[in-house]
Each structure stands twice: as structure tokens, then as C-alpha cells.
Amino acid sequence: MHHMVIAAISSSSGKTAVTMGILSALKERGFSVQPFKVGPDYIDPSFQKTASGKVSHNLDLFMMGKEGIYDVYKKASAYSDISVVEGVMGLYDGSGIKSMEGSTASVAKLLSIPVILVLDAKAMSKTAAAVVLGIKEFDLDVNLRGVILNRVSSARHYELIESSIMEKTGVPCLGYLPEDPVMEFQSRHLGLQLDPLYQGGISEKITNMGRFIEKHLNLSALLDLTVRASDPKQAEPLVEEKKEMKDLLRLGIAEDEAFSFYYEDNLEQLRQKGVQLIPFSPLRDKRLPEHLDGLYFGGGFPELHLQKLEENSSLREEIHRKLALGMPAFAECGGYMYLTQGIRDKEGTLHNMVGFFEGSCEMTDTLQRFGYTSIRIGPYEMKGHEFHHSQWVGPKETEQEFLCAKHFGSRDETYRTGQKKNNCYGSYVHIHLRSSGGIVQSMLDHLRKWRSQNENQNRL
Template sequence: MKSFKGFVIAGTHSGCGKTSVALGIMAALARKGLRVQPFKSGPDFIDPGHHTRASGRACHNLDGWMLEGETLRDIFSRYTQDADAAVVEGVMGLYDGYSALEETGSTAHLSKEINLPVILVVDARSMARSAAALVLGYCGFDEDTAIAGVVFNRVGSANHARTLQEAIGLTNVPLLGMLPRREEISTPSRHLGLVTPEHLEDLEQKYSGLADWVEENMNLDELLEYMPDIPRSPRFDEVPMIPKAHIGVARDEAFSFYYEENLRLLREAGAELVFFSPLNDRSLPDGIDGLYMGGGYPELSAFDLAQNTRIKREILDFSRSGKPIYAECGGFMYLMDALSANNRIFPMCGVFPFRSSMKNRFQALGYREIKLTKDSPLGPAETVIRGHEFHYSDLEGLPDDQATTYEVTARNAGPRNEGYMVNGNTVGSYIHLHFASCPEAATHFVDACLKAKDSAE
């Protein structure tokens, strides 16, 4: 087959049920035997984890603010080479992005960049004729956004469904499905978003239930026929290479927040990635030349992380040895002296001489652009990389003379210093960087690991 089908699942607002709809469609199409390639709009790690499990293929993030249009299209083309269907889940409401005054970073913006039609999910609770007005408002707000149809979610009864069908008949917008309220199949949430797959039981049963819900209330065969055929791009042939450096990547229930493209770019730059668990492994992998400590939920596993004293000591010694470490958000918290949560203080690795303390509400949220103020394992001074920040913890005991290597800019805020560095080789930050916004960062990190390796030999 020389083409595939593709569409974007967007919502009127966060919480309208678009993730459940997207997961249900992915699981249902995969159950039909189709190769379903999932994508997620925006800076998200939790939804992609569910997408990966529901579809059987790794989900990739497509963010219109962090990444240029050409990069977005390259990532999309790379991972749809052998797909039968591409399903992209949007972020927040359809038109929500970097600011209220521009579309950058929104689902609408992404749909234009990758030229996919939009299916709009509407939470129809307590709505009747007003649903038509809402749909018309979304369709008329930006006529360049191709809204292919609407799916009503949380429909209360057969009578409610008839009323909604009559209402949508007042518009020219196709009705693609009406999904009844099924709170029992929704995925539970907590701070930062949905509960991650690593912390849930009976996942396959949950995805199967979502697939049943979609199949019973949407005609997926008609939906695919309705969507345009998308020509496949020429194949991206991966060039085999002998790894230059070995990088340990922390990955377990506590550390699971990684952009798949970051990992690919590290491999492309010459790294062999060696995954390990700070929770379950007693020692670091043998022969590693650098460490990548991603984000996650270390606060939920703080006791077990604190108890694993041997690997904590090895990580501290690794940093002091001069080998590079890059840590972001949860991984950064793990490298500090301690983590404070639930009125208890848990000793961590002690690489950074301060601690993190969990709060009841988020302490930072939004896009960030960083410029390196000095040479670091991520590149030379003046290197610019984009990312995102979202966390509930804050720093305590930060020394006044703590070295930094980031100048951070954010919307409606002046520059600030962050990106804490110790030993000239370990960089930690609350900001999750997307290496595809500056692929040289991945190359620089691998080269820094190689240089440390050569020095040790």
C-alpha cells in the first residue's frame, strides 16, 4: 500500500475526553490488524506512554512551538513509512497554544503543518441545541483549520443522542460518532496528568474496554474511508554504525519521561543506550560513559529510591569522576541531596547540594527557551534549545553561589538563570529539553561522553 490514513483527535478543552477517544480509536484499529502510528501534540510524556501500549508502536511528540515545521514533517514522515493509519492526539483545546494571540504550538497549527484533518471531540454533557453553536464557533474561528467532523462524548441517553443529532443537523459539519458516558473506563488522573501505564494494572482490559466503546458507537470503516489517502514519503534508511559511547538511561516506574526523538538523536549521534533502573538495580551498568536521567515521579518511589544506597553512591562517584550526566526534572530531583514529600525527607544521590520539596500545586508550567551561558556537555555557550517545564516541587537550600549554565526565557517573564552544573560535567534542570529543536545538543552530549571515555583510558 502506497498510502495511509491519518487524522487529528482534537478537543474543545482539556478534560473533554479526547484522550479516551484517541486511545479507543487506536486500540480498535490495532485490534483490526492495522498498523497504527500514534503521535501526541504538545509537550507530554504520560499520554504517549498510553498511546504506545494501546497501539503497539512507540508514540512520538509533535510540538509546533518547540520544533520547526520541517522537523515536524520529518518526524511524522519517518514513523508513518509502514503505517496503515496515523492518529494524532491534540493538546488542550483545538486552538490553545503558546499564547492567546497566535496559533503556534496549538493542535490547529500542527494539523496545518502536517496537513491532516481534525476530528473535534465535544463534551456534550448538559448540552442540546447549544452543541451546534459551539461546533459552528470552532469551525468558523479559523477557516484554514480543516475540521472533518465532530464526535459527541459523554452522551447521557438515547433521547439526548437524538437531540444532539437534530442539533448538529443545523450545521454542515458531519457527525462521526456519539459516545455514551462511561466513567468506569476512563483512565485515572493525578498531579501532572493521567496515571502512567507503569503504575496501572489491567491495562489491556482498560484499552479493550475503550476499543469496545468506540466500536459500538463509531463506524471506523466509514471513518477511514472518509479520511483522505496520504502518500507515503521515501524511506528513511538508518545507517548502521559502531557506537562511539555508551550512555546509561534511567528508565523504570520512577523515571519514564523521555521524548522518543531525544533517544533516537542520541543513537544517531553514536550512542548505545543502556537502560537501567535506579529503583531495582543495585549498580550502574558496566562500561557506561555518560548518564541521562529523565523525568517521572520519583516522589512516588522516594522511599525505595532512598533505600537503594549503593547505586546512589555510584552515581555520585560517577559525577565526581568527570563523566557527563544530564538530568531533567524528576531525574534532577533524584540527583539532589534529598527529596521532601508527605512530611518526610528522603536522602537522594547528593550530587547537587540542595533538595526538592513537593508542594500542593504546580510551581512552574509552560514553554521555555534556554541559551547556554557557558560550555557544557550539551554544547558550547550561546547554544539555544527549546523545552517545557511542569513540576510540583520547588528547590530548598539553593546556595547563592550555585553555578548555572542556562539563561531561561519564558512568555511574559524576564530571563532567569537555571540549568545547575557541578563538577563541570553534570547538568540538572527542571526543564525537559527537546533535542530535535537543536539536534547538535545530542551530538555534543555523545561527544562529551566519548571525550570522558578517552580521558579515562
């Protein structure tokens, strides 16, 4: 098998576009390619899925722990020819000033995966060799195997850089990418815009990116450099609970352009425990799917679809009615915003939402919270991540259910966020289910209790 980490010296180096192009090119060659993403990002994995045809998995050391990363990587890569891991930020950028924990380099070492460095060489020549030498010497345990030069102006420019890198470092260059619109994507906040995934032509664009990569890079050399003789530490496979379809718990999950931020490993853990995920669209569906035992509202960009969400009043009213009766529900970030009284856009207009939780959310020009946190809900403490350009507005005594402790920020911080009402839990935090041993079982208990109550009522 082939295993590789696509890394860079910083964000905005072209790492994501190069990764998508490599995934597409290798798929076009007939390989089965499994993508991964270091860190808590949701957006890049969505594009990786389109490029590779396979669901991408996050590898996040803070939220998943070493054993979680071993388990997810081993399981997901087992049935593919090639595993491609896209890094996060710069190669050595970790969770704190004195630590590289959680960095791309730490994950590469943990899983013994060769690293391919994407270097933006637009404004340099021989200095590129100094950069690569520094990357190589900074941590000799990182297996730096090759360099891809991005935004190179000409063949002569490439030859100058390539010869210098080879002379000073011995690390081979795998080709160069000239600047070209085919490799460009617009970004929003810290990631790519999701809009193209729901518009026509995205598959064609990613295919063209793959062909561009095929034309300019030596993919055969890339594969030769990324054969790994030994597998990472063995992890115990998850044991599926065999259940009849009638015994599966039915969890409605909001999935459309407005709500799409879910960790695949979270969904997989629920499936393993006998939960059937039933998708529905708050944008288009007028009714919830039948016979649901609970609801899950993930994050996303509801603020980009406020009018359509507001206009779909029949679904909003049904959700409110179900939650008021006690149906279990869990809502994160954009999903939490959707369950409040409303969302106020940047022009000051308030758009009505489900109205189950007190208060409303208003969009802001600045980032309100960003980074890892741990959140305590009842007896459970879970690790998660926050990233939002909005804030909750309402009576202060309401939004104080869940205690959060900020990690890896510029200062230690403890704050309260989110609301609990009936059996519905909501906050701005995206949690990872691996971080708390009891939370999955608690969710299952809530779902089963609701099913039991409704079955008893139907018999009366």
C-alpha cells in the same frame, strides 16, 4: 493512508480516552496504527504506546520547529496504515493571546490532516450545533471532517444533537459515547496518572476501551473521512551512521516507574548518531550496567517512590562515585531532583538521594513553574518545557548556572536554574535536542572523551 487529528474544545472533554480507544479498536481490526501527541506532554504518549503497540511521538512546534515536525511525522507514519494525532487543550489554544502557533489547529494545517472533534455533550442539546459551527467557521483552513459526541445520555439525546449539527454545519457525527467507567482514568496534575501502566490489568482495560469505541462509533465512516490524498511536505530522512556494536557509545538511561519522561525524538537522534541506550532502574538495580560512557536521568515522579529510591543506597553511591570521577551525565526535572542531596516530601521528611548536586528539593502544594522556556548552557541555547510541583532549596550562589527565558507566560521572565558539576548537567527544564544544532555533538564529544580516558587508564 489514513491520517486524523483527535481534537476537542477544551481539556477534560474525553479527548485522551477517546484517542486511546480509537488506537486500540483500530489495532484490534488489524491495522498498523502510529500515534502522535501535540505538545510537550509525556504521559499521554505512554498510554498511546500501550494502546497501539508503537512508540508515540511528540509534535511540538515551539521546541521542534516546522521542519522538525515534518521530519518526525513523515518518518514515523511512513510504515503504518493509520496515523492518529491527539491534540492538546482546545483545538485553537496556542502559545499566546494573539497567536495560535503551536495549537492543535496549527499542527493539523501544517501537516494537512483532517480533524475529528470530540465534544462533551453531557449538558447540552442544540447548543452543540452552535459550538461545532463556531469551531468550523473560526478558521476555514482547518479541515473539520467529523464529530464524536461524548457523555451522551441516550439515543434520543444523540439524535437531537446529531440532526442539529448536520443541519447547521453539514459536519457528520460518527456516533456517541455514553458515560461508562471503562472510559475513565484518574488524573494527576494536568495529566493521567502513570500508575496504571505499571499495574496489572492496564492492557485489558485499554482493550475494553477499544471494544467500547467499536460498539458505539462508526469507525468505517471515520476511516472514510480521514483518507488523505497527498502526503505532507517531503522531509529529508535521517541518515543512520553505520557502526559496529563495539563502536557504539553506551549511554545508561534511567527507566522505571520513577523516571520515564523522555521525548522519543531525542532518543532517536542519539541512536542515529551511534549511541546505544542502556536502560537501568534506580528503583531496583543494585549496580549500574557495565562499560557505560555516560548517564541520562529523565523526568518522572520520584516523589512517589522516595522510600525505595532511598533504600537503594548501593546504586546511589555508585552513581555519586562515577559522577565525582567525571562521568558525563544529563539530568532533567525528576532526574535533577534525584541527583541532589535529597527530596523532602509534603510531610516534611527528607529522603536521601544521590547527593552529587548541592541543596535539596522539596515538594509543594502549588505548581512552581509551567510552560515553555529556553535555557542557555554554555554556548548552547535550547528550547524546552517546565512543569513541576517542587522547588530547589540551597545556597543561592549554587543554583545559578543556567539562564532561562520564559516564553508565552503571563509576563516576560528571566531566571537562573540548575547546576553544573564536573561533567554533569542538571536542571528542571526538559529540553528538546532539535532546538540546538550543536548540543547532540557536544554530548557525543563528552561521551567519547570519557571512554577514551577510561580506555587509556585500563591500558596502564
